[in-house]
Amino acid sequence: MRADARRNYERLISTARAAFMEHGTGASLDDIARRAGVGSGTLYRHFPTRDDLLHAVLQERIDGLLAHAAELMREPDPDAALAGWLRGYLAGATTPHGTSTVLIEAMSPRCSATRLGIAAAAIRDAVGGLLERAQRAGAIRANADAADLLRLTNAIGVAAERTQDPAGYAERMLALLFDGLRTR
Incomplete structure (x- = not known):
């Protein structure tokens, strides 16, 4: 994985962990992407589901x-x-x-x-x-x-x-x- 892709991946996991703790496992994926500073497409490339x-x-x-x-x-x-x-x-x-x-x-x-x-x-x-x-x-x-x-x-x-x-x-x-x- 390229360095920038690895950073996005790790940031998405970290942001998702915080969002899930705050809002539960049903937290909005689009909100997670936004909070991680990436587009929804980036989130779905790393995590299709x-x-x-x-x-x-x-x-x-x-x-x-x-x-x-x-x-x-x-x-x-x-x-x-x-x-x-x-x-x-x-x-x-x-x-x-x-x-x-x-x-x-x-x-x-x-x-x-x-x-x-x-x-x-x-x-x-x-x-x-x-x-x-x-x-x-x-x-x-x-x-x-x-x-x-x-x-x-x-x-x-x-x-x-x-x-x-x-x-x-x-x-x-x-x-x-x-x-x-x-x-x-």
Whole structure:
């Protein structure tokens, strides 16, 4: 990428991150381009779809979630590892506003070839490894699956966005979810 194109790309991501934090994931792409000091055509050359821009903004978080799951596979207590990962996932799922909804949508079959859809599949596989480990240890019900667990967790994130205390609400709902998942 040419130096000026790289600068525009980075400025668009930075501006989009700020706009999404301010207005949620539905922020106007044309406004993001204007605030970044580039034309809409430049934004769409770099990010042909909203999905592409959201993926670029969330990429660091996605990479962190995948790395955290890999680390937790070495945690001696599989139940605690799964719960810890889901807590970390939820901590980031409520910001920017709308992220949980975007991730639920990315899990749908029609989004499987998009960047966010591919990322959602990687996240599902990562939590699936943690879930399977906890199931083999007998800590979590055998009939739970990773896709359903992520949908439920994202639903908690969507609900938490609409409360005065998103973190506290998410923690309470996650505790209820785990009470239903545990075998003991």
